[in-house]
Amino acid sequence: ETICVVGLGYIGLPTAVMFARADHTVICVDTNLRLLAQLEQGQIPFDEPLLQTYFEKVNHNRLSYLPTPSTSDVFIIAVPTPVREEYKADLTYVESAINSILPVLEVGNLIIIESTIPPKTTDGVVTNLLTQAGWRVGEDIFLAHCPERVLPGKIIVEMRENARIIGGINEASCNKAASLYRSFVTGTILTTSSINAEMCKLMENTYRDVNIALANELAKASSVLGVNPLEVIQLANHHPRVQILQPGPGVGGHCIAVDPYFIIQQAHGQTPLMQTAREINTSMPAFVAEQVTRIVSPSMNKKISIFGITYKGNVSDFRESPALEVIHILKELYTINVHDPKVEAHHSPVPLVSLEDCLVGSELLIVLADHDEFYYLDAGELLAHMKSPIIFDTKNCVKLSNHPSIQYISYNNLN
């Protein structure tokens, strides 16, 4: 079959590669012409394990790159759905993707929305656009929401192995979409309605957001109670039905920090828990900054080092990163130097320096992302460069808690 993938980001691109490997002909569509040129030259524009290798190995006759969709059997929409003012989902990209395929749609085509969308978008916003264009949706044109649920850093493996939710607007749409994904998915394929699929995807990320909020609240409560929250979590998790997550500097990324709002905005006040969880996680950068001011009293004459600006460890993505919010607050109070080995300096939203330059003359090192490079920092290097060797490790990852000359602070010893 010929598959047209609209939107070549973190999801669209790996999806296109997986379908091409499964011997489909794939038309890769994006409005970003520079990106298309880069792909033509064989370059994936972001870091994701296995993706570049898979891309290089694919039969390149199976892939073509175009700025607008062309005739195809299947159209997969994988464009972003950002949140705007008042936490409303911005469906502009989804709508313009649908509009862009209208001129080339043919009877029997299947449209799949992979983008994360609020409930009632597939059977609502999208069906309306198609009906207005004269199509009988479910009869002449088939439509399903098949949300992506892959973890950045493990996209290729999870795309193949995770269970896949297929939310068709009718049975025929479910069947067509299910048989398409079977061409490379080894996980279970589960069919449901489009609205259930929409809610399922949003609830998965909301579940994680709420549970991380609980861990973060435990860290906050512990800081006033004199409790060691990390030990409490470890002990509690020996219970067969308890699995508390880890506290950190907050929740970032373009999914977990965003998706709960898609439920909140549609559910008319029925979501106080989800809203509170969002508030707790959003408050963490300020909590981190407050702890910093307790460790080192604020002064622009004091240098503070920050390690890690990405939204989590071992990725180069800093969208919605709580680390940037921490930096935003602290740069008004101290002289800040920032280091991140996973982010290229020219892509970074804040100036980056080398590890050594970051540490020189520093009164405190704050770790905000658990990159592999930070687990085994060289104590000698810290002692040689820093003015006072204190580490505040918000990710509990640095293995220097027992060093005799370094003061190591994590959420376990805040009071």
Ligand code: SAJ
């Ligand atoms: N975090 C904590 N404590 C934890 C776990 C995570 O503070 O114990 C933080 C991370 O540092 C990060 C944020 O939460 O800032 C989210 O990280 P993550 O690794 O939990 O998830 P994402 O955002 O990279 O990917 C999620 C995944 N969803 C779930 O695990 C339910 C992924 O499967 C989804 O496909 C992805 O969102 C998405 O695109 O929706």
